[in-house]
Amino acid sequence: MEDKQFCYKYPHPAVTTDCVIFGFDGSNLKILLIQRGIEPYKGKWALPGGFLKPDESAETGALRELKEETGLESAYIEQFHTYSTPDRDPRERVITISFLALVKLQDVKGGDDAADACWSSVHEVPQLAFDHDVILRDALARLRERIHFYPIGYDLLPEKFTMKELQTLYESVLGVRFDRANFAKKMLHLDILIQLDETVWPTPKREAKLYKFNLVKYKELKQRGFRLEF
Amino acid sequence: MEDKQFCYKYPHPAVTTDCVIFGFDGSNLKILLIQRGIEPYKGKWALPGGFLKPDESAETGALRELKEETGLESAYIEQFHTYSTPDRDPRERVITISFLALVKLQDVKGGDDAADACWSSVHEVPQLAFDHDVILRDALARLRERIHFYPIGYDLLPEKFTMKELQTLYESVLGVRFDRANFAKKMLHLDILIQLDETVWPTPKREAKLYKFNLVKYKELKQRGFRLEF
Numbered sequence: 001m002e003d004k005q006f007c008y009k010y011p012h013p014a015v016t017t018d019c020v021i022f023g024f025d026g027s028n029l030k031i032l033l034i035q036r037g038i039e040p041y042k043g044k045w046a047l048p049g050g051f052l053k054p055d056e057s058a059e060t061g062a063l064r065e066l067k068e069e070t071g072l073e074s075a076y077i078e079q080f081h082t083y084s085t086p087d088r089d090p091r092e093r094v095i096t097i098s099f100l101a102l103v104k105l106q107d108v109k110g111g112d113d114a115a116d117a118c119w120s121s122v123h124e125v126p127q128l129a130f131d132h133d134v135i136l137r138d139a140l141a142r143l144r145e146r147i148h149f150y151p152i153g154y155d156l157l158p159e160k161f162t163m164k165e166l167q168t169l170y171e172s173v174l175g176v177r178f179d180r181a182n183f184a185k186k187m188l189h190l191d192i193l194i195q196l197d198e199t200v201w202p203t204p205k206r207e208a209k210l211y212k213f214n215l216v217k218y219k220e221l222k223q224r225g226f227r228l229e230f
Numbered sequence: 231m232e233d234k235q236f237c238y239k240y241p242h243p244a245v246t247t248d249c250v251i252f253g254f255d256g257s258n259l260k261i262l263l264i265q266r267g268i269e270p271y272k273g274k275w276a277l278p279g280g281f282l283k284p285d286e287s288a289e290t291g292a293l294r295e296l297k298e299e300t301g302l303e304s305a306y307i308e309q310f311h312t313y314s315t316p317d318r319d320p321r322e323r324v325i326t327i328s329f330l331a332l333v334k335l336q337d338v339k340g341g342d343d344a345a346d347a348c349w350s351s352v353h354e355v356p357q358l359a360f361d362h363d364v365i366l367r368d369a370l371a372r373l374r375e376r377i378h379f380y381p382i383g384y385d386l387l388p389e390k391f392t393m394k395e396l397q398t399l400y401e402s403v404l405g406v407r408f409d410r411a412n413f414a415k416k417m418l419h420l421d422i423l424i425q426l427d428e429t430v431w432p433t434p435k436r437e438a439k440l441y442k443f444n445l446v447k448y449k450e451l452k453q454r455g456f457r458l459e460f
Contacts, residue, residue, distance in 0.1 A: 005237040005238065006237065006239070006242065007235040007236065008244070009235065011284045014242055015243055015245070015314075052243075054316065058312060058314040079312065081309060084245075084327065085287050086286070095245060095325075
């Protein structure tokens, strides 16, 4: 059987998409990692990703990867950087177009490829295959930039949440601690939260109000851009 | 003579870099355009760019293009997006990694490729080849995002400049008009300008102070990030 070949007059690189898929479990910011089943870096953990198909844009390829790994048809995704150092893959020249995605963990269904997948806290990520450590670092930097302008909680939190959960999310992303009263004041001042009549009891002694996002105001604010100063 | 060929088991796209090179002539924000000498889009204007060489990263390729077109060895460059719609080039599948660059027009020396080059005001750009209209629009959006956080004047203005020139630059990028006194007050408040003992006479009736950037404070501010609210 003859192998089909694709030939060009000049060298062409292979092109992949890689996805840094962020989720939040109420305590920690997490990313999805896949254990590689083949060489190179067999057994090492890596970001989910794969070769771009001939009829796919990078965005379509990233959404396909997201679906394969999480079962999700859609999510907030954003292209953030393309990595092209000539020797970043030992097999051949591979250029990777990288995306970050924000998902609600409770909506994730293990996808087709999820056998060797795990959600790792961003602060406990092992050394990754290829240059994925750098890609993860850059994705985190982009997320920290975004958090000042977009209420990322809408994409990462369940529909109803406590102010404490929202605060913990911001603290996990930014790697700092906030004063509880100040944080709540700033968030309420943005006027994008609706306080519900429901409460929960996070501990037997403490009752906590539940909030949800006001989608209309959220979209207005997102379009206008804003800066959350902490 | 046999043509050398490069063959792969799977289809590989061609990869280019395109550069949106911004300059400022004292009145208008300009970009460098190149008139295409070959098909497709022969005779049409396009962004400078070209195929990535096998041993180049995208950043190295973009700097090579910049040097060829402007004679400049270095400049502020930033990768901002990769365009990958499958049919964006009628010849074959071409993915382009796009950069924006900021140059001082008085330092530009016509490069090797500059025969059919021109600096066009960003508000008077003709319809461009390929999807370069979209690339230009996105580059402008990124520059407008950047202007709130980086004193881009350092990269675009001559060493010594008047407050009016700085204001005109900000107005050209943002497409708005500022109150003269307010603009000067905000800029001086950032503490990144040094007022020189020299003056110029932009009109016979008006003497204007000259300023230059305080590089140390500029770098501190750039590292910290800041937001200029207009």
